[in-house]
Amino acid sequence: MRREGEHVSHRDGAALVNSVEGYLRARAYQEDACREAEEFCARMPWLTSAQAEDVTRHYVRQRIALTRRMLQTTADRAVELRGEYEARYSALRRELLRRHAAGACAVLACATAVGSLAGALSR
Numbered sequence: 001m002r003r004e005g006e007h008v009s010h011r012d013g014a015a016l017v018n019s020v021e022g023y024l025r026a027r028a029y030q031e032d033a034c035r036e037a038e039e040f041c042a043r044m045p046w047l048t049s050a051q052a053e054d055v056t057r058h059y060v061r062q063r064i065a066l067t068r069r070m071l072q073t074t075a076d077r078a079v080e081l082r083g084e085y086e087a088r089y090s091a092l093r094r095e096l097l098r099r100h101a102a103g104a105c106a107v108l109a110c111a112t113a114v115g116s117l118a119g120a121l122s123r
Contacts, residue, residue, distance in 0.1 A: 029063075029064065029067050030060065030064065032063075033059065033060040033063035033064060033067075034056065034060055036059070036063065037055065037056040037059035037060055037063075038056060040055070040059060041055050041056055
């Protein structure tokens with residue numbers, strides 16, 4: 001908990017927001033899975049209450065595991081893409097620096113040549 005007069009940094013606030021958002025999303029996924037399981041069991045009226053609860057429990061566990069794998073795959077791909085984009089960005093920055101340096105050298109060489117020519121003509 002915070003004490004009176006303490007401020008939450010932007011990073012801490014963002015982490016808290018992300019944590020709460022993650023929790024709310026997880027709860028929403030679980031509620032969706034429970035609702036789907038109940039709808040699935042409702043189409044099988046011959047199930048006893050215990051059987052329906054068992055099917056619901058297994059369905060929810062399976063659905064949460066599937067969602068977790070899908071989200072992990074997406075997160076892994078995001079990390080891969082970030083690495084690819086950062087590598088490309090670095091390569092573009094190096095190329096831009098190289099071109100600017102070459103341009104500056106060309107301008108300096110031209111200025112030197114013009115200065116030499118002007119000095120030779122003024123003699």
